[in-house]
Amino acid sequence: xxxxxxxxxxxxxxxxxxxxxxxxxxxxxxxxxxxxxxxxxxxxxxxxxxxxxxxxxxxxxxxxxxxxxxxxxxxxxxxxxxxxxxxxxxxxxxxxxxxxxxxxxxxxxxxxxxxxxxxxxxxxxxxxxxxxxxx
Amino acid sequence: xxxxxxxxxxxxxxxxxxxxxxxxxxxxxxxxxxxxxxxxxxxxxxxxxxxxxxxxxxxxxxxxxxxxxxxxxxxxxxxxxxxxxxx
Numbered sequence: 001x002x003x004x005x006x007x008x009x010x011x012x013x014x015x016x017x018x019x020x021x022x023x024x025x026x027x028x029x030x031x032x033x034x035x036x037x038x039x040x041x042x043x044x045x046x047x048x049x050x051x052x053x054x055x056x057x058x059x060x061x062x063x064x065x066x067x068x069x070x071x072x073x074x075x076x077x078x079x080x081x082x083x084x085x086x087x088x089x090x091x092x093x094x095x096x097x098x099x100x101x102x103x104x105x106x107x108x109x110x111x112x113x114x115x116x117x118x119x120x121x122x123x124x125x126x127x128x129x130x131x132x133x134x135x
Numbered sequence: 136x137x138x139x140x141x142x143x144x145x146x147x148x149x150x151x152x153x154x155x156x157x158x159x160x161x162x163x164x165x166x167x168x169x170x171x172x173x174x175x176x177x178x179x180x181x182x183x184x185x186x187x188x189x190x191x192x193x194x195x196x197x198x199x200x201x202x203x204x205x206x207x208x209x210x211x212x213x214x215x216x217x218x219x220x221x222x
């Protein structure tokens with residue numbers, strides 16, 4: 001599974017957060033995802049929430065979660081908090097595994113001034129494409 | 136094993152996310168649970184750990200000026216990545 005939330009800026013000046021959920025049926029792993037996942041093999045796109053229609057918009061921030069398809073929020077959430085707790089000592093972008101989840105977070109300098117709030121916005125967008133009803 | 140400092144930083148993030156997802160504020164009883172846990176965590180740290188946590192929370196996070204990436208056209212059921220390096 002590959003969950004993506006990214007803030008994009010259109011040429012018109014409009015800005016919004018688009019979110020996507022991909023699945024990797026048949027794959028399972030712990031820690032680092034198998035080679036190629038998610039960049040060469042993002043999985044099959046199952047769900048999306050579009051505020052600013054692609055393509056060609058500038059990506060200003062992103063939050064990616066890569067995990068086996070059977071991983072749900074009760075496992076993702078504490079892993080994410082712990083990941084951010086560790087990562088916030090480092091300059092952005094951040095990436096790394098925690099448990100069965102692999103996280104990537106990036107944002108531009110302007111958004112980084114309020115990085116906690118930006119992460120909250122991205123995280124909320126992720127929940128819109130992978131809601132609790134999947135539990 | 137997660138140390139008290141890492142736990143404190145993680146709880147801070149969790150509290151902020153939950154506030155944001157609740158529209159800005161949490162009910163008093165939920166906020167009180169966090170405050171108690173943060174308090175417990177804070178007083179289980181050494182003075183050095185407390186200073187370290189304060190420094191982490193106060194510091195600005197360095198980030199690139201821009202990400203040099205653009206989004207891509209996506210269709211449900213296909214295998215396209217959501218963004219690419221800008222040309």
